[in-house]
Amino acid sequence: xxxxxxxxxxxxxxxxxxxxxxxxxxxxxxxxxxxxGIYSMLAQSLGLIIGFTGQVxxxxxxxxxxGAYISALLSLNFGLSFWVTFWxxxxxxxxxxxxxxxxxxxLKGHFLAITTxxxxxxxxxxxxxxxxxxxxxxxxxxxxxPSPIPLLGVTLQFTSRTEYYYLVLVFVLLMxxxxxxxxxxxxxxxxxxxxxxxxxxRSVGIDxxxxxxxxxxxxxxxxxxxxxxxxxxxxxxxxxxxxxxxSINILVMMIFGGMQTFIGPMVGAITLTILPEFLRMxxxxxxxxxxxxxxxxxxxxxxxVVGSVKEKWFSIDETRS
Amino acid sequence: MRTVFFQQVLNGIVLGGxxxxxxxxxxxxxxxxxxxxxxxxxxxxxxAFMTLFLSTLCGIPFLLAIPISMGxxxxxxxxxxxxxxxxxxxxxxxNGMLLSFGLSVFLMNLALLLFKADPRSLDSGYSxxxxxxxxxxxxxxxxxAIIVAxxxxxxxxxxxxxxxxxxxMRAVAEDREAAQAVxxxxxxxxxxxxxxxxxxxxxxxxxxxxxxxxxxxxxxTPVMKSFVVVILGGFGSLTGAVLASLILGLVExxxxxxxxxxxxxxxxxxxxxxxxxxxxxxxLGGSE
Numbered sequence: 001x002x003x004x005x006x007x008x009x010x011x012x013x014x015x016x017x018x019x020x021x022x023x024x025x026x027x028x029x030x031x032x033x034x035x036x037g038i039y040s041m042l043a044q045s046l047g048l049i050i051g052f053t054g055q056v057x058x059x060x061x062x063x064x065x066x067g068a069y070i071s072a073l074l075s076l077n078f079g080l081s082f083w084v085t086f087w088x089x090x091x092x093x094x095x096x097x098x099x100x101x102x103x104x105x106x107l108k109g110h111f112l113a114i115t116t117x118x119x120x121x122x123x124x125x126x127x128x129x130x131x132x133x134x135x136x137x138x139x140x141x142x143x144x145x146p147s148p149i150p151l152l153g154v155t156l157q158f159t160s161r162t163e164y165y166y167l168v169l170v171f172v173l174l175m176x177x178x179x180x181x182x183x184x185x186x187x188x189x190x191x192x193x194x195x196x197x198x199x200x201x202r203s204v205g206i207d208x209x210x211x212x213x214x215x216x217x218x219x220x221x222x223x224x225x226x227x228x229x230x231x232x233x234x235x236x237x238x239x240x241x242x243x244x245x246x247s248i249n250i251l252v253m254m255i256f257g258g259m260q261t262f263i264g265p266m267v268g269a270i271t272l273t274i275l276p277e278f279l280r281m282x283x284x285x286x287x288x289x290x291x292x293x294x295x296x297x298x299x300x301x302x303x304x305v306v307g308s309v310k311e312k313w314f315s316i317d318e319t320r321s
Numbered sequence: 322m323r324t325v326f327f328q329q330v331l332n333g334i335v336l337g338g339x340x341x342x343x344x345x346x347x348x349x350x351x352x353x354x355x356x357x358x359x360x361x362x363x364x365x366x367x368x369a370f371m372t373l374f375l376s377t378l379c380g381i382p383f384l385l386a387i388p389i390s391m392g393x394x395x396x397x398x399x400x401x402x403x404x405x406x407x408x409x410x411x412x413x414x415x416n417g418m419l420l421s422f423g424l425s426v427f428l429m430n431l432a433l434l435l436f437k438a439d440p441r442s443l444d445s446g447y448s449x450x451x452x453x454x455x456x457x458x459x460x461x462x463x464x465x466a467i468i469v470a471x472x473x474x475x476x477x478x479x480x481x482x483x484x485x486x487x488x489x490m491r492a493v494a495e496d497r498e499a500a501q502a503v504x505x506x507x508x509x510x511x512x513x514x515x516x517x518x519x520x521x522x523x524x525x526x527x528x529x530x531x532x533x534x535x536x537x538x539x540x541x542t543p544v545m546k547s548f549v550v551v552i553l554g555g556f557g558s559l560t561g562a563v564l565a566s567l568i569l570g571l572v573e574x575x576x577x578x579x580x581x582x583x584x585x586x587x588x589x590x591x592x593x594x595x596x597x598x599x600x601x602x603x604x605l606g607g608s609e
Contacts, residue, residue: 050415056414056415056418103594103597103598104597109414110351110355110357110414110556111552111556113357113414113415113418114357114548114551114552115552115593115597117545117548118545118548118549118589118590118593119590121545121590122587122590122591125584125586125587125590126587129583129584129587245426248419248422251415251419252419255415255419284430284433284434285430285434287426287427287429287430288426288427288430288431288434290423290426290427291423291424291425291426291427291428291429291430292423292427293423294419294420294422294423294426294427295405295420295423295424295427297423298409298416298419298420298423299405299408299409299420
């Protein structure tokens, strides 16, 4: 796209996103949009780790949960405002990612995948069993809403879902901007080099561990911020929201959209948050169909839907991993 | 005090035996198909249900029901391998992982729909018989679990080391293309490996189901722990997997008995992290 076209396109897109809640009168649809926003943050931050740096992490939901719990516990126990705690949630998740990443990012391929999966399970176990702090499976109720802030002469109270929608939109756009800047910088090019061939990257002087760790910490920190937002939006959190299944769910969104693209994970997150809402059924039947759909997707669209369409129609080979 | 100690050792060996049976299947499937099979726990669960139905509905004695269940589950494994895993062999590893996860979710929830979530007891008829030996006491079903595990591990070892097909399996694990070049029928090795892995899981599920209970979600936790075993034992090493299974079984048994029962499922992961911290080169020796 030419710069002018691109500029017009993004202006139109942002206008549309700003006006979107006006088209929906039902609260429930606005809720779906907010959830789509949260999953966009999660899928995109995972995209930075897996799609761009090639490090398969199966514990994204663990960092999402850490952010949620840190933020919720700080506001419940110390009365801190969301505007402080979301930073701390993000930083806490990033710090945990640093400590864990230092050890496991030396691993590759299947070993990394399975070890991160096991780490995610361990975090869920701790959340479930450290009842003194987390109240275990009972969860944490009564998390306060963000305190009101004045914006352009209006005071946002965060009592309606529409206000939350605008807040999540700001979060998603800021995070997307930071991600965009990262992947189009020298850091991003180093990350892609590591994804394509780690040994080669090291041989041309890229400190692979440093960049892998950077991607892991930034991605996990963003997931922590998304978790904090989730906690102060739903106002209740419990360990079941942050299990391995949730990590895989985010992974599927990212792959569905096309993981090695900037926009793909967000497209995948929005589609897969809203689409299943049309199939509202009881738990087990719904999950049975989810499993079946996942298998069909992988067998027939191994490159993800966007990736497969791209390969078929544009025959651009950029989906190797 | 000493009897409590040895009781924990025995419990640890029983646990370790079941992990070994699961982990051997996982290792074989990983080594040959290069797939991390998250659905292995559901195969284990199906094996347990098969034994349960054979013994309660058909009245087949427990010890006979296990081999039948293993056979049926092996056939199921053949079908799954052919229909689900064969199409994605050679594709990026993340695809195989997601595929097996989808299969796991599908099978577990299908079982929840069909069999309902309540745990059922599988009565082997041996759980009330106590055997006393040197002041130690063990129920016959636990003793049988140990014997079955040892027998199956031994048979598998002989099969892989001594038969022609076993040699072919090792060759495929070593180098897929080279094995194909010297005339190994790879498709048949894939099917066979998957079927053997499934049969071992079915045996483990039946034995554990008889000691504890049978339910649609019973497979998830033991299989995740068996992944720890597979990593600790060095991916692809059968001897390593068996040793690591025993270590994990003992650690869990002692940890559950002396430290904290609530965290008994966490010991596996703590063990894994400790291993990473203390001996990263041993684990890295197995990385690609």
